[in-house]
Amino acid sequence: MLFGYSFGDLGSIMAMQGFAGLILFSVFVLMALGLAIIFGQMGVINMAHGEFMILGAYVTAMTSQFFAAFLPAAFSLYFFLAIVLAFIASGLLGMAVEWLLIRHLYRRPLDTLLATWGLSLILQQVYRSIFGAREVGVELPPWMMGSMQLSDSVEIPINGLIVMGLTALITTGVFILIYRARWGRQVRAVMQNRAMADAVGIDTERVDRLTFGLGCGIAGVAGAAFTMIGSTSPTAGQLYIVDTFLVVVFGGASSLIGTIASAFTISQTRSTLEFFLSGSMAQVIVLLTVVGILMLRPQGLFVLKVRR
Amino acid sequence: MRSSDQPPTSPVRRRLLQGMAAAPALGLLPRFASAAGEKPPTSAINTTGLAVTDDTVTVGILHSITGTMAISETGSVEAEKLAISQINATGGILGRQIKFVQEDGASDWPTFAEKAKKLLVNDKCAAVMGCWTSASRKAVLPVFEQYNGMLYYPTFYEGLEQSKNVIYTGQEATQQILAGLNWVTKEKGAKTFYLLGSDYIWPRTSNKIARKHIENFMKGTKVVGEDYFPLGNTQFNSVINKMKLVKPDVIYAIIVGGSNVAFYKQLKAAGVDLSKQTLMTISVTEDEILGIGGENIAGAYACMKYFQSLDNPNNKAFVPAFKKMWGEKSVIGDVTQAAYLGPWLWKLTAEKAGSFDVDKIAAASPGVEFKGAPEGYVRIHENHHLWSKTRVGRARTDGQYDVVYETAELMEPNPFPKGYQ
Numbered sequence: 150m151l152f153g154y155s156f157g158d159l160g161s162i163m164a165m166q167g168f169a170g171l172i173l174f175s176v177f178v179l180m181a182l183g184l185a186i187i188f189g190q191m192g193v194i195n196m197a198h199g200e201f202m203i204l205g206a207y208v209t210a211m212t213s214q215f216f217a218a219f220l221p222a223a224f225s226l227y228f229f230l231a232i233v234l235a236f237i238a239s240g241l242l243g244m245a246v247e248w249l250l251i252r253h254l255y256r257r258p259l260d261t262l263l264a265t266w267g268l269s270l271i272l273q274q275v276y277r278s279i280f281g282a283r284e285v286g287v288e289l290p291p292w293m294m295g296s297m298q299l300s301d302s303v304e305i306p307i308n309g310l311i312v313m314g315l316t317a318l319i320t321t322g323v324f325i326l327i328y329r330a331r332w333g334r335q336v337r338a339v340m341q342n343r344a345m346a347d348a349v350g351i352d353t354e355r356v357d358r359l360t361f362g363l364g365c366g367i368a369g370v371a372g373a374a375f376t377m378i379g380s381t382s383p384t385a386g387q388l389y390i391v392d393t394f395l396v397v398v399f400g401g402a403s404s405l406i407g408t409i410a411s412a413f414t415i416s417q418t419r420s421t422l423e424f425f426l427s428g429s430m431a432q433v434i435v436l437l438t439v440v441g442i443l444m445l446r447p448q449g450l451f452v453l454k455v456r457r
Numbered sequence: 458m459r460s461s462d463q464p465p466t467s468p469v470r471r472r473l474l475q476g477m478a479a480a481p482a483l484g485l486l487p488r489f490a491s492a493a494g495e496k497p498p499t500s501a502i503n504t505t506g507l508a509v510t511d512d513t514v515t516v517g518i519l520h521s522i523t524g525t526m527a528i529s530e531t532g533s534v535e536a537e538k539l540a541i542s543q544i545n546a547t548g549g550i551l552g553r554q555i556k557f558v559q560e561d562g563a564s565d566w567p568t569f570a571e572k573a574k575k576l577l578v579n580d581k582c583a584a585v586m587g588c589w590t591s592a593s594r595k596a597v598l599p600v601f602e603q604y605n606g607m608l609y610y611p612t613f614y615e616g617l618e619q620s621k622n623v624i625y626t627g628q629e630a631t632q633q634i635l636a637g638l639n640w641v642t643k644e645k646g647a648k649t650f651y652l653l654g655s656d657y658i659w660p661r662t663s664n665k666i667a668r669k670h671i672e673n674f675m676k677g678t679k680v681v682g683e684d685y686f687p688l689g690n691t692q693f694n695s696v697i698n699k700m701k702l703v704k705p706d707v708i709y710a711i712i713v714g715g716s717n718v719a720f721y722k723q724l725k726a727a728g729v730d731l732s733k734q735t736l737m738t739i740s741v742t743e744d745e746i747l748g749i750g751g752e753n754i755a756g757a758y759a760c761m762k763y764f765q766s767l768d769n770p771n772n773k774a775f776v777p778a779f780k781k782m783w784g785e786k787s788v789i790g791d792v793t794q795a796a797y798l799g800p801w802l803w804k805l806t807a808e809k810a811g812s813f814d815v816d817k818i819a820a821a822s823p824g825v826e827f828k829g830a831p832e833g834y835v836r837i838h839e840n841h842h843l844w845s846k847t848r849v850g851r852a853r854t855d856g857q858y859d860v861v862y863e864t865a866e867l868m869e870p871n872p873f874p875k876g877y878q
Contacts, residue, residue, distance in 0.1 A: 162702045169694035176692070274523075282527035284718060284748025294752075296728035304701075306726035309694070378726070379691045380718030380748055384525050384564075388689045388715060423695035428686035429656045 161303045170420035172309035175316035177412035179374060180389050181396040182323060183367035185408040188397055190340045190360055193251055194258060196265040198393060199386025200272035201365045204242060205235030205372030206381040207280060210287045217288065225290040232315070232373045239369025244362035251361060252354065269386070276383040284385075287376040308377035315374055319367060323405070326363075336360055399439050401449030411450055415439070496552030502812045505605070508581040509813050514553040516541070516800070517560065517576035519587030519597070524564025525689065525714055530589045532744050532793035533611055534559070535783045537586045540800035543778070550804045551811070558582060566596040573597040577604040583813040584609060586799040589792065590713075591615060591659045598623070607815045609799030612792050613739065613761070615662035616872035621819045624802060625842045625870075626795040626835075628762050630666050631877065632868040633739050636847040637760030638670055640862050641707055642678060645735050649681045651705035653696065653712060656685040660711035663739065666877045667709060673876065681705050686712070691719040697727045708736040717745050721753045731756030742790025743856060751856040761791040762845045763832040764858040775831035788856065794831050801827055802837065834867075842870030 184198050195201075212231040216224050246268065254261045293311065296304040327333035338346040339356050347353050372386075379385065392415075400411030415435060422431035443449070499509055508515035518537055520530040541555045549555060558580045560572040569588065576582045577600065584607045588594045591614050601608050601622040608623045616629035641647050650671050654660025664683060671678045681703050684696050693716075700708060712720045717740070724731075736757040743765050746754060765776060765788060775797070780787050802825060807813055810821035823839040836844045844867040850858030 158702065162698055165698045165701070166695065169698055172694060173692055277523065277527075282522060282531055283744075284528050284715070286748055286750045288750065288752075294725060296726060298728075304728040306694070306723065306728070308722075308726050375691075378719060378723055380715040382525075382528060382715060382748065384527075385715060387525075388691055420692075420695050424699055427684045428690055428696065432687060432690075 164299075164303045165305070166420065166424055168305050168309065170417045172306070172312060173416040173420050174413050175309075175313045176371075176375070176378070177392065177396050177416050178316050178320060178409055179312070179367070179371040180393040181400075181408050181412055182320065182405070183364040183371065184393050185397045185400070185405055186323070186367070187361055187364035189404065189408070190336060191255075191357060192258060193255070193361070194262045194265065195364070196262060196390065197246075197269040197272060197386075198365075198368055199388070199390040200269050200276075201239045201243060201368040201386075202372035202375065202389060203276065203381065203383070203386040204239050204272075205369030206287070206376050206385070207276065207285065207372075208235045208238045208369070209373040209376045210280075210285045210381055213287050213289075225292055228290065228293065228373075232370055235369040235373035236366040237369075239372070240362040240366030243365025243368075244358050246365075247358045247361040252357065255357075273383045273386070280383070282383060284380050284382040287381055289377060293377065311377065312374050315370065319370060320409070323363075323367070327405070332356075332359070395436075395439060399443065399449055401451040404449075404451040407449055407451030414450075497811065502551055502807075503583075503814065504812075505814050505816075506581060507583040507813055507815075509553065509583060512553060513556045514550060514813060515556045515558060515580060515582050516803075517558050517573075517580060517582035517585035517587065519560050519562055519569065519572055519576060519585055520589060521562045521564040521593075523561055526562075526564040526589055526593075528748060529714070529744060529792065530562075532788075532790060533586075533589060533796035535787070536611075536779070536789070536793045536797035537800055539779055539782050540797045542782070544800055544804050550807050551813075555800070562588070562593060566590075566592050569593040570596040570600050573600040573606070573608075574604070577601070577606040582606070583815075584803050584818070586611070586796065588612070590657075592657060594618075594623075595658075605815050607803075607818055609803060611795035611799060613795075615659045615666075616870075616874070617662060619840045619842075619872050621841070622815070623841060624799070624822060624837065625872075626798045626802065627792060628845060628847070628868075629842055629870050629872045630663050631871050631874045632762070632845065632847055633760050634663060634667050635670055636864050636868065637737060637739070637758075637849055638667060638675065640849055641735065641737055641758065642675055644862075645706065647706040647735065648678050649703075649705045650678065650707050650709050651682040651700055651703060652680060652684075653708065653710045654685050655688050655690075655711065655713040655716060657688060657713075660713065660740075661685065663711055664709070666874070669877045686716065688714055688716065690716050693720045693723045694727065697724055697729065701727070701729075706735060708734065710736060710738045711740045712738075713740050715748075717741060718748045718750075721749045721757075725753045741852075742792060743788035743858070744790040744793065746852065746856045747788060751852065751854045754852045755854040757852045758861070759850050759852065759858060760847060761850065762847055763789075763791045763794040764848060764850045764860055765789045766850075766857050766860065767832065767848075768860075769831075769833055771829055771833065772831040789831075798827060798830055798835065798843075801829065802835075806837075836867070838870050840870060840872060842872060844869060 187193050187195050209231040212227050216227040296306045335351050335356050339353050396412045400407030419431050419435045499511055503509040520534045521527050545554050562569040576585055586609045588610050589612050594610055610623055611626050613627040613633050652664045654664050668680050671680055739760050741759050779789055806818050806822050806825050810817040822837045826836045828834055847864045847868050848860050849862040850860050
């Protein structure tokens with residue numbers, strides 16, 4: 150397949166393939182960042198992460214329908230508002246869930262696994278009852294559809310660029326929040342030594358709630374972004390949850406840099422392999438490699454050194 | 458007879474009187490044609506312990522109403538309930554009203570098998586309308602054969618199967634695939650094909666049949682790529698780039714379920730213009746377009762036996778009746794229509810056999826015709842599949858199809874085609 154094509158052709162395809170890899174990377178980072186914050190910083194295994202993403206997607210769908218019906222003039226801009234609304238909606242739901250359910254289970258990781266799995270099933274059925282079992286189509290404004298011509302033969306999908314931009318924005322925001330802001334310092338303090346943080350006067354419960362809310366809010370933004378590239382249905386969250394956990398665990402649960410590094414590795418490997426082999430084989434090889442590496446290094450790629 | 462001193466004298470008269478004594482027993486024999494009001498007794502039409510009473514007969518409905526397949530199977534459930542309510546309104550079958558027991562397969566194949574067993578053994582359903590994916594059908598087939606039930610299976614599928622316990626009301630692969638490939642080669646002068654599919658039995662088998670047809674039975678055509686993706690895969694950018702490099706005349710896509718939405722959205726986002734790049738699919742009906750969005754798939758061709766936009770008197774009555782029962786916004790795809798055929802074909806077969814017994818239904822099925830089918834006319838073949846026409850439709854932005862080609866003759870179902878395996 151490599152021979153018989155001109156270098157120009159191959160070059161353009163490699164460029165487009167590079168972008169495809171970057172888009173996949175952005176998708177993984179968006180999905181995994183929220184979970185990494187919750188799993189890594191708080192040690193909570195949130196099996197309902199996919200459902201928080203889909204809540205963001207449904208909020209986007211509703212915003213799109215609202216704008217189409219009442220404010221058609223502003224339809225091209227509804228997406229930005231939808232992202233903010235998705236963040237707020239998922240964040241609020243996350244905080245409510247934390248207050249009702251998670252905070253009673255902090256020292257019991259296996260119980261949170263089961264409880265959040267149950268929550269995931271409940272949320273799926275709630276969506277099914279409110280929005281119907283069928284997929285919801287989300288109409289995109291025309292400027293977001295289609296592709297951008299970078300050169301004669303290189304075309305980049307616009308929604309891919311938007312996802313990449315969004316990811317960059319959110320990642321930078323999260324880093325500034327956690328490593329520069331005062332609140333971020335409190336989060337890190339609670340994560341490293343909860344008892345001591347309590348003793349110096351940090352309201353650990355509030356910090357936990359806000360952290361959980363933040364993680365879920367980011368999931369909501371991811372869901373909003375995915376309406377451009379995927380389907381929105383009550384069970385669509387399940388399509389993403391496995392890959393998300395894969396990325397987070399492979400990167401080292403308590404490290405955000407690890408999440409990004411592992412998202413990059415997995416996405417580029419899969420994207421390249423998919424080009425030369427079939428989709429299923431690529432998935433098999435990627436998973437086998439991840440299993441192999443985790444067997445040799447169970448803590449993941451990057452580990453924060455913490456004094457215990 | 459009144460007593461008399463004198464016995465009947467002539468032997469003929471004696472014979473006649475003896476014969477007349479037997480006449481009331483004739484009333485117990487089953488009738489072949491049942492008009493409204495005629496009601497054969499239960500003992501005659503049900504000798505195998507099915508759930509048949511003097512007034513009702515029970516059928517099962519077994520589809521996924523939760524899980525990833527719910528999107529596709531909801532339409533089938535609606536169509537079957539519509540058919541059952543219409544049959545009940547015209548007097549039922551053999552004087553009995555149809556009662557149904559609905560079970561949820563939950564998009565999980567072992568659950569399908571378990572619920573099938575429950576419907577046959579506990580509820581003793583006389584027939585079951587059910588299943589959608591081939592995986593679910595393969596899971597329930599041993600149950601139906603072991604407990605001797607009758608399944609009416611509505612989805613177009615890969616063939617390679619024939620069972621006395623199943624009536625396949627959807628097309629099998631040769632009916633659906635071959636006519637479409639012939640048409641696109643002739644109409645568009647297509648020479649190169651890129652085959653895509655979700656990774657399970659139906660797309661793999663269908664693409665195998667398509668490949669054999671392209672390489673051996675058509676002139677000058679060849680397959681330039683073949684790729685499969687796990688069900689639920691959501692990232693197709695790599696294969697879209699591959700196809701841009703290879704530039705096939707026709708993309709032949711058999712992507713199933715939620716992946717469909719991702720695939721067509723990403724195809725459009727990558728700048729692939731379906732009015733210039735021919736794409737033919739056998740897995741996208743009007744139901745899937747609801748999720749994909751008409752604007753993302755307009756211009757693609759689909760090969761089905763039924764489209765909601767078909768213009769014939771049966772369909773002109775069927776579509777409004779469906780919308781009245783299930784909502785104005787309902788769409789009706791090929792599988793939904795095939796599901797609608799199930800209860801009707803069962804009714805006609807039961808009336809022909811004069812019984813609900815599964816063995817008698819299986820024996821009476823070949824030759825049963827349904828002239829009221831929304832797709833026009835169908836007839837059951839000896840191999841338990843249907844004679845039906847094949848059509849090619851072009852997707853519009855409003856989510857409906859324009860029918861661009863229809864086979865002149867009914868296509869014979871051939872689940873074990875020679876040269877294709």
